[in-house]
Amino acid sequence: MKTFDYVRPSTVVDAIAAAAAPGAAYLAAGTNLLDLMKGGVVSPKRLVDVTRLPGLDRIERLPDGGTRIGALVRNADLAHDSEFAKSYPAVAEALLSGASAQLRNAATVGGNLMQRTRCSYFYDAASACNKRSPGAGCDAREGENRLHAVLGWSDACIATHPSDFCVPLVALDAVVEIEGRDGGREIPVQFFHRLPGDAPERDSVLEPGELIVAVRLPGEARTFAAHARYLKLRERTSYAFAVVSAAACLKIEQGIIKDARLALGGVAAKPWRAREAEDALIGAHPDAAAYRWAAEAALAGAKPSGNNAFKIELAQRIIIRALTLAATGTPARIPALPASPFSSAAGIPHNV
Amino acid sequence: MSFSISLIVNGSPCDVELDDPRVTLLDLLRERLQLTGTKKGCDRGQCGACTVIVDGRRINSCLALAVSHDGADLLTIEGVATGDRLHPVQAAFITHDGLQCGFCTPGQIMSAIGLIQEGHAADDPERVREGMSGNLCRCGAYAGITEAVLDATAAMALTDRRRSA
Ligand SMILES: Cc1cc2nc3c(=O)[nH]c(=O)nc-3n(C[C@H](O)[C@H](O)[C@H](O)COP(=O)(O)OP(=O)(O)OC[C@H]3O[C@@H](n4cnc5c(N)ncnc54)[C@H](O)[C@@H]3O)c2cc1C
Ligand code: SF4
Numbered sequence: 001m002k003t004f005d006y007v008r009p010s011t012v013v014d015a016i017a018a019a020a021a022p023g024a025a026y027l028a029a030g031t032n033l034l035d036l037m038k039g040g041v042v043s044p045k046r047l048v049d050v051t052r053l054p055g056l057d058r059i060e061r062l063p064d065g066g067t068r069i070g071a072l073v074r075n076a077d078l079a080h081d082s083e084f085a086k087s088y089p090a091v092a093e094a095l096l097s098g099a100s101a102q103l104r105n106a107a108t109v110g111g112n113l114m115q116r117t118r119c120s121y122f123y124d125a126a127s128a129c130n131k132r133s134p135g136a137g138c139d140a141r142e143g144e145n146r147l148h149a150v151l152g153w154s155d156a157c158i159a160t161h162p163s164d165f166c167v168p169l170v171a172l173d174a175v176v177e178i179e180g181r182d183g184g185r186e187i188p189v190q191f192f193h194r195l196p197g198d199a200p201e202r203d204s205v206l207e208p209g210e211l212i213v214a215v216r217l218p219g220e221a222r223t224f225a226a227h228a229r230y231l232k233l234r235e236r237t238s239y240a241f242a243v244v245s246a247a248a249c250l251k252i253e254q255g256i257i258k259d260a261r262l263a264l265g266g267v268a269a270k271p272w273r274a275r276e277a278e279d280a281l282i283g284a285h286p287d288a289a290a291y292r293w294a295a296e297a298a299l300a301g302a303k304p305s306g307n308n309a310f311k312i313e314l315a316q317r318i319i320i321r322a323l324t325l326a327a328t329g330t331p332a333r334i335p336a337l338p339a340s341p342f343s344s345a346a347g348i349p350h351n352v
Numbered sequence: 353m354s355f356s357i358s359l360i361v362n363g364s365p366c367d368v369e370l371d372d373p374r375v376t377l378l379d380l381l382r383e384r385l386q387l388t389g390t391k392k393g394c395d396r397g398q399c400g401a402c403t404v405i406v407d408g409r410r411i412n413s414c415l416a417l418a419v420s421h422d423g424a425d426l427l428t429i430e431g432v433a434t435g436d437r438l439h440p441v442q443a444a445f446i447t448h449d450g451l452q453c454g455f456c457t458p459g460q461i462m463s464a465i466g467l468i469q470e471g472h473a474a475d476d477p478e479r480v481r482e483g484m485s486g487n488l489c490r491c492g493a494y495a496g497i498t499e500a501v502l503d504a505t506a507a508m509a510l511t512d513r514r515r516s517a
């Protein structure tokens with residue numbers, strides 16, 4: 001790890017001023033940043049420690065029924081806040097399916113949004129990687145790429161965004177609140193992360209020096225609480241990133257799907273909102289035919305970026321399973337194995 | 353640049369002068385405070401051997417910058433027994449053979465103490481396994497570890513009930 005200069009401002013204004021220096025990076029818990037620094041993937045010249053900034057560690061209920069989550073709220077605290085988990089069960093389940101209990105106790109909301117890809121060539125400073133050094137090339141194209149993107153990738157980069165938390169956030173129209181030198185702005189989480197195009201070094205639309213201060217869920221998001229699931233397929237049962245994942249949220253009235261939200265993880269450089277699938281579901285009966293149709297619509301534009309055509313079929317199956325379980329109803333308590341496709345509700349076969 | 357930080361380590365106040373901001377809590381414990389019970393497995397958040405309890409929460413000390421934790425209260429494996437009396441989790445690991453080589457054990461025990469305090473697993477073995485998934489064991493002592501955690505949870509609940517009775 002290269003050395004750096006360390007500052008710990010006590011106000012948001014001071015933090016933003018301190019982060020204006022070239023080569024500065026914000027430090028939250030450090031569970032991703034320190035890892036990247038140890039590997040020589042990034043080498044900030046200055047760390048601006050945001051962990052003591054006041055007022056950013058609160059979960060607030062808003063007058064419109066929405067919820068505002070401060071950027072410093074720890075992943076575990078959010079998932080275990082019982083009011084929050086009841087209102088946004090798919091978000092809580094996604095959080096609890098990520099990383100390990102130790103990491104979730106440390107990791108912050110802002111850091112989770114900003115975590116970098118887990119592409120192993122990005123992590124290996126000896127490999128060519130356009131995201132790490134623009135113009136260097138992409139060793140993943142001809143390398144180990146079975147876990148890479150099947151949607152929205154470009155010739156420059158085929159990496160995926162690894163966050164679980166962001167997937168239901170995108171499905172539920174969450175908004176990121178940002179502060180910068182020129183004041184505040186907000187942007188839907190859906191438009192926060194970028195597809196690679198020819199500039200894969202830019203993961204998100206956040207400008208250098210801008211600080212995430214909160215994430216907001218609209219009041220409407222809680223109207224899906226009775227039928228909301230997050231399912232995540234992993235290469236081991238726990239403590240692993242998603243191969244593919246899906247957040248499925250439904251509103252069912254008189255046996256008809258009145259509204260539907262669907263987003264996918266592990267398939268693209270951003271959490272992927274599947275609008276075509278949502279449109280296909282609205283007005284349909286909640287049955288296998290509708291789920292299959294929605295799954296096909298969601299992956300209609302998918303293309304393997306390497307040795308990963310299997311992920312297209314797998315994503316469709318995880319969508320069908322997530323929709324099936326969401327329609328069955330949100331379990332009263334988060335399942336023992338959060339988001340596991342193998343911990344099934346009664347009467348639902350494993351092999352759909 | 354040098355930084356002075358104050359910590360409480362296993363109940364004792366401790367002032368440390370850091371000549372380098374890169375020091376992690378793990379390296380601080382092992383190399384500067386000679387508390388080598390906390391182990392370094394991967395140094396990258398992937399194994400849990402470095403688990404300690406900071407301000408009441410279990411975290412991976414390898415991915416925590418010491419300077420960022422100025423003022424924190426740390427509990428490590430060296431601080432869990434009371435004199436010669438083992439912590440109930442330590443005792444349960446021995447009773448249930450929750451270890452073989454022992455390298456992962458301090459992390460497992462600290463993680464189990466954290467899990468029991470969090471209170472989400474109780475007597476459900478599946479929830480215990482899930483709650484302990486951040487601690488890898490190359491010797492595969494998982495069956496004994498799960499039994500030990502379940503047993504210690506029950507023993508500690510009983511002691512709590514007796515105390516409040
Ligand atoms: C072994 C392992 C397994 C994991 N498994 C999963 C998993 O299964 N699912 C999953 O979703 N995640 C997983 N993670 C990733 C984990 O969720 C992230 O490391 C964590 O959320 C990052 O939060 P942090 O507070 O530690 O951020 P930091 O590491 O401190 O920061 C991460 C990035 O965010 C920036 N940043 C932090 N806060 C702000 C802010 N307020 N404004 C602007 N920028 C900011 C930092 O500058 C840095 O670039 C795993 C991590 C590890 C080490
Ligand atoms: S896929 Fe993207 S992150 Fe991975 S090596 Fe290629 S450019 Fe880098």
Ligand code: FES
Pocket residue numbers: 391392393394395396397398399400401402403412413414415
């Ligand atoms: S040494 Fe910290 S998790 Fe492995």
Ligand code: FES
Pocket residue numbers: 450451452453454455456457488489490491492493
């Ligand atoms: S006892 Fe050997 S690694 Fe767990």
